[in-house]
Amino acid sequence: MSTTPSDSYPPTPSLSSLATSVDSLSNSSRSKASFSNNSYRFGTLCVTTEHKDQFGASSVPIYQTATFKGMPGGQYDYTRSGNPTRTALETQLARLYECRRAFAVSTGMTALDMIIRLVSPGDVIIAGDDIYGGTDRLLTFTKTNGGADVRHIDMTSQEQLDAVLEECGTKVKMVLIESPTNPMLKVLDIKRIADSVHTVSPDSLIVVDNTMMSPYLQRPLNLGADIIYDSGTKYLSGHHDVMAGIIAVEREEVVKRIAFLINSTGTGLAPFDCHVLLRGLKTLSIRMDRQASTASMVASYLDTLGFHVNFPGLLSHPGRDIHFRQADGAGAVLSFSTGDVAMSERIVGGTRLWGVSVSFGCVNSLISMPCVMSHASIAADKRAERGLPEDLIRLCVGIEDPRDLIDDLERSLLEAGAIYKRFDDSASIPTTPTTSSIPESAHASAVINHAFMADPASAESWAVQRAKRFRRGGAQLDSCEEDAAVGRAAAIAGTADETETLGHRLGEKLDIQQTSAQAQEDIVVSAPGKVIMFGEHAVVHGVTAIAASINLRCFAILNKRPDQCIRLDLPDMALYEKEWTLDSLPWDEFTASPLADGRAPAELDQVSLKALEAFLHDDGLPANAHVAALAILYLYMTLCNHGVRRGASYCARSALPIGAGLGSSASYAACISAAFLQLFGLLSVPSSTKGRPDVTYPGRQAINDSQATLINEWAFLAEKVIHGNPSGIDNAVAVRGGGLTFERAINGKQGGMKSLQGFKSVRLLLTDTRVPRQTKLLVAGVGERMTADPAWGTRMMDGIQSISDEAQALLTDVSKSRGDFVTGLSSLLDRNHEYLAELGVSHPALELIRTKTGSAPYHLSTKLTGAGGGGCAVTLIPDDFSTDRLKALLSELRKSGFRPYLTSVGGSGLGILDASTGATAIDLDASGAGESSHIPLREAFHEVNAEELETWAERTGDWLFI
Numbered sequence: 001m002s003t004t005p006s007d008s009y010p011p012t013p014s015l016s017s018l019a020t021s022v023d024s025l026s027n028s029s030r031s032k033a034s035f036s037n038n039s040y041r042f043g044t045l046c047v048t049t050e051h052k053d054q055f056g057a058s059s060v061p062i063y064q065t066a067t068f069k070g071m072p073g074g075q076y077d078y079t080r081s082g083n084p085t086r087t088a089l090e091t092q093l094a095r096l097y098e099c100r101r102a103f104a105v106s107t108g109m110t111a112l113d114m115i116i117r118l119v120s121p122g123d124v125i126i127a128g129d130d131i132y133g134g135t136d137r138l139l140t141f142t143k144t145n146g147g148a149d150v151r152h153i154d155m156t157s158q159e160q161l162d163a164v165l166e167e168c169g170t171k172v173k174m175v176l177i178e179s180p181t182n183p184m185l186k187v188l189d190i191k192r193i194a195d196s197v198h199t200v201s202p203d204s205l206i207v208v209d210n211t212m213m214s215p216y217l218q219r220p221l222n223l224g225a226d227i228i229y230d231s232g233t234k235y236l237s238g239h240h241d242v243m244a245g246i247i248a249v250e251r252e253e254v255v256k257r258i259a260f261l262i263n264s265t266g267t268g269l270a271p272f273d274c275h276v277l278l279r280g281l282k283t284l285s286i287r288m289d290r291q292a293s294t295a296s297m298v299a300s301y302l303d304t305l306g307f308h309v310n311f312p313g314l315l316s317h318p319g320r321d322i323h324f325r326q327a328d329g330a331g332a333v334l335s336f337s338t339g340d341v342a343m344s345e346r347i348v349g350g351t352r353l354w355g356v357s358v359s360f361g362c363v364n365s366l367i368s369m370p371c372v373m374s375h376a377s378i379a380a381d382k383r384a385e386r387g388l389p390e391d392l393i394r395l396c397v398g399i400e401d402p403r404d405l406i407d408d409l410e411r412s413l414l415e416a417g418a419i420y421k422r423f424d425d426s427a428s429i430p431t432t433p434t435t436s437s438i439p440e441s442a443h444a445s446a447v448i449n450h451a452f453m454a455d456p457a458s459a460e461s462w463a464v465q466r467a468k469r470f471r472r473g474g475a476q477l478d479s480c481e482e483d484a485a486v487g488r489a490a491a492i493a494g495t496a497d498e499t500e501t502l503g504h505r506l507g508e509k510l511d512i513q514q515t516s517a518q519a520q521e522d523i524v525v526s527a528p529g530k531v532i533m534f535g536e537h538a539v540v541h542g543v544t545a546i547a548a549s550i551n552l553r554c555f556a557i558l559n560k561r562p563d564q565c566i567r568l569d570l571p572d573m574a575l576y577e578k579e580w581t582l583d584s585l586p587w588d589e590f591t592a593s594p595l596a597d598g599r600a601p602a603e604l605d606q607v608s609l610k611a612l613e614a615f616l617h618d619d620g621l622p623a624n625a626h627v628a629a630l631a632i633l634y635l636y637m638t639l640c641n642h643g644v645r646r647g648a649s650y651c652a653r654s655a656l657p658i659g660a661g662l663g664s665s666a667s668y669a670a671c672i673s674a675a676f677l678q679l680f681g682l683l684s685v686p687s688s689t690k691g692r693p694d695v696t697y698p699g700r701q702a703i704n705d706s707q708a709t710l711i712n713e714w715a716f717l718a719e720k721v722i723h724g725n726p727s728g729i730d731n732a733v734a735v736r737g738g739g740l741t742f743e744r745a746i747n748g749k750q751g752g753m754k755s756l757q758g759f760k761s762v763r764l765l766l767t768d769t770r771v772p773r774q775t776k777l778l779v780a781g782v783g784e785r786m787t788a789d790p791a792w793g794t795r796m797m798d799g800i801q802s803i804s805d806e807a808q809a810l811l812t813d814v815s816k817s818r819g820d821f822v823t824g825l826s827s828l829l830d831r832n833h834e835y836l837a838e839l840g841v842s843h844p845a846l847e848l849i850r851t852k853t854g855s856a857p858y859h860l861s862t863k864l865t866g867a868g869g870g871g872c873a874v875t876l877i878p879d880d881f882s883t884d885r886l887k888a889l890l891s892e893l894r895k896s897g898f899r900p901y902l903t904s905v906g907g908s909g910l911g912i913l914d915a916s917t918g919a920t921a922i923d924l925d926a927s928g929a930g931e932s933s934h935i936p937l938r939e940a941f942h943e944v945n946a947e948e949l950e951t952w953a954e955r956t957g958d959w960l961f962i
């Protein structure tokens with residue numbers, strides 16, 4: 001390795017015959033002028049080649065041959081040394097890069113390897129601190145094994161560059177840069193760097209990785225660079241169907257040295273791959289135009305939502321001016337951070353159209369987390385040192401319809417809890433924007449689509465308007481925890497009876513308002529139901545079960561009353577406005593009370609429970625309403641027993657089918673807990689920051705872990721009132737949301753619950769058979785059979801455990817492609833059902849649903865969920881399952897007497913309506929179609945159909961979630 005020019009290089013074996021040797025190439029001696037005189041612009045150059053074929057072939061033929069006949073002297077002898085298809089490609093690349101010579105090698109990393117071989121032991125290489133992981137890996141190898149002195153600095157800093165130049169002087173032989181950088185999209189001033197380095201060390205080679213831009217947007221040789229390399233796998237080919245690397249060089253002596261290395265190492269690109277790359281190049285400019293314009297929309301969309309977005313096209317980008325001095329566009333890669341690795345994982349895992357994949361530049365849009373994917377080869381401590389955020393998400397925009405891309409991203413952001421709908425969203429954003437160029441009368445979608453695409457400014461403003469319908473969630477603030485505890489302790493001591501604003505103690509960051517009945521009219525809460533995805537029944541015998549929240553929820557409103565009465569209203573359980581005076585409640589026998597710090601007692605107080613049961617004995621309510629009333633009054637009276645008795649009205653509604661095994665009782669229990677804890681001042685809820693754009697809305701993690709634990713403990717107590725001896729899994733899902741695993745502490749297992757990080761969202765169809773379940777009998781039946789036939793039992797349990805293990809890995813593997821994920825999950829659902837059927841817990845109605853969903857034209861996977869013997873079936877709906885087909889399936893299931901519910905799994909846990917944003921009245925007819933009818937929030941809650949509860953909730957205000 002040497003940086004001294006060509007004479008130190010041995011001649012290639014047969015200089016005259018080798019196309020890779022510079023002397024023999026048709027374009028080797030051609031000066032740049034031969035094509036810069038050409039009046040064609042870039043887009044035209046892309047589709048025209050200089051190739052002349054003996055038969056006039058329109059497309060460059062593939063010379064799929066290793067050797068060429070003839071004695072030395074011919075143009076080609078051996079494909080390693082040269083091949084006509086490669087020559088055609090290299091000629092075309094040289095036209096596009098406006099350089100003396102371009103080389104095509106097997107990958108981008110090969111290109112870098114060829115270039116790094118120009119450096120000798122002891123030479124100094126300066127490289128950026130934000131670079132592609134593979135580049136870092138090769139540089140580290142060169143440092144360790146090749147003896148080069150590699151320095152990583154922040155290349156945006158002239159001071160840092162000057163310092164190394166001053167220290168190393170002419171020992172600096174190579175400077176390696178990316179602009180914009182991968183993945184932080186930092187912009188480096190290529191000309192400034194080249195000038196500074198060449199002034200101190202004239203022989204030094206300025207090497208630019210131009211992959212992010214392609215020659216269409218940036219030609220660094222014109223900015224003082226000596227060598228460009230480009231991963232042809234990306235924009236140049238554009239379809240992710242070939243690997244290639246390009247080296248573009250202007251200086252004759254560098255051309256010779258690179259040609260020598262490629263021939264000597266045999267890294268030249270194979271003929272078929274050259275052909276594929278040649279084809280990709282033809283559409284480079286139009287692909288790039290479309291990708292860049294969509295990227296700009298996506299960047300503006302995310303920026304408006306309040307994420308920290310790295311994209312040189314944004315006005316806020318610190319390197320924007322430099323970038324547009326040296327490049328003709330912002331490109332189509334952007335990155336943003338969420339502040340929370342788990343949230344980023346959920347976002348990445350939740351997208352359907354954006355493929356989870358490394359690489360960029362493809363016509364298909366990709367999403368990735370660089371720290372675990374493209375940049376995983378950089379050690380974690382080095383990543384941290386260089387300021388590469390672990391939660392960073394990189395988006396590589398393709399050519400899909402931008403509206404579909406934003407739809408998909410938005411859905412995933414919502415499901416991940418990264419953004420929330422603003423309740424005061426008055427601007428309704430049309431699905432397809434009206435642009436200035438669309439005639440009023442134009443209805444044909446093709447016309448609208450064309451106008452949309454042709455008017456980037458309108459398209460971008462559409463993205464911005466659309467983002468304004470949402471607000472961003474953020475990371476939880478530790479300080480909330482402390483102040484929540486202060487609030488709780490004060491309430492217990494009886495000093496926080498009335499409103500107390502703790503915001504002043506928290507400084508500027510977040511207002512914490514201790515919630516008390518007088519601070520707000522309504523305390524509004526909600527909690528999700530759950531679905532057991534894997535391991536039901538087997539969990540009783542020590543197998544891991546996996547449960548996840550679903551987006552069907554229960555909701556509750558609690559009001560403090562001035563009189564001394566407690567009123568319950570559970571319309572979905574036929575309990576209407578039952579009211580008792582506080583004096584009439586059995587206080588004498590009811591001695592249960594909270595622990596000293598406001599936490600829930602671990603066990604039910606049986607004397608108190610019996611007293612309450614006796615009190616409600618002849619209430620005439622249906623069984624489910626009776627136990628719900630029992631649970632509400634049990635928690636209420638226990639909390640009153642700490643000192644203050646408060647009159648209240650409590651109303652709960654459910655979008656979840658009740659008694660179908662979807663966790664409705666736990667969802668009710670979580671609502672009871674969160675609502676009454678607020679009533680008694682035991683729960684401090686951070687308020688949003690309406691009117692304070694400087695403060696991040698806390699969103700999904702607004703309710704911190706200690707508050708979640710408190711809510712969950714009380715919810716578990718309510719579940720005990722309802723079920724006697726519940727496992728705790730349902731209330732944990734209802735409170736915490738997402739997915740979790742659960743194991744009983746038997747068979748030597750430690751037992752417990754674990755939340756599944758990076759849990760991926762998926763669409764499910766839950767079909768209620770409407771056949772009542774007999775859980776206890778079914779569980780007992782499985783147990784008896786296991787005792788009678790232990791070998792069978794072991795086979796069953798081992799089989800289900802391995803399904804649970806595979807499912808855990810699949811649900812949390814962010815690197816799995818969406819397609820593989822959905823296929824894998826489908827097969828696990830089928831396998832688990834087969835075991836459950838063999839355990840004897842299925843039912844003819846469940847088997848009928850399986851047959852209907854599994855046969856043509858649907859071909860879907862279904863399993864029973866929960867106890868079986870009736871109850872619900874769960875069917876996985878793949879992302880690409882058409883709406884028409886889904887409608888047909890729903891109608892078929894309804895015709896058979898079933899009740900199907902379309903839902904998704906893995907969403908938010910317990911939510912509390914932010915008091916400061918809550919509406920006191922809402923317009924039930926916000927469509928504008930009929931007469932406006934403003935009615936109080938509470939009445940509206942009573943009025944809406946169960947299916948409309950979610951929409952009702954969205955319009956009541958901003959929600960804070962666990």
Ligand SMILES: N[C@@H](CCSC[C@H](N)C(=O)O)C(=O)O
Binds near residue numbers: 132358360373
């Ligand atoms: N496993 C590969 C990762 C390739 S990343 C490809 C690309 N340059 C990108 O930035 O996405 C490796 O370790 O090299």
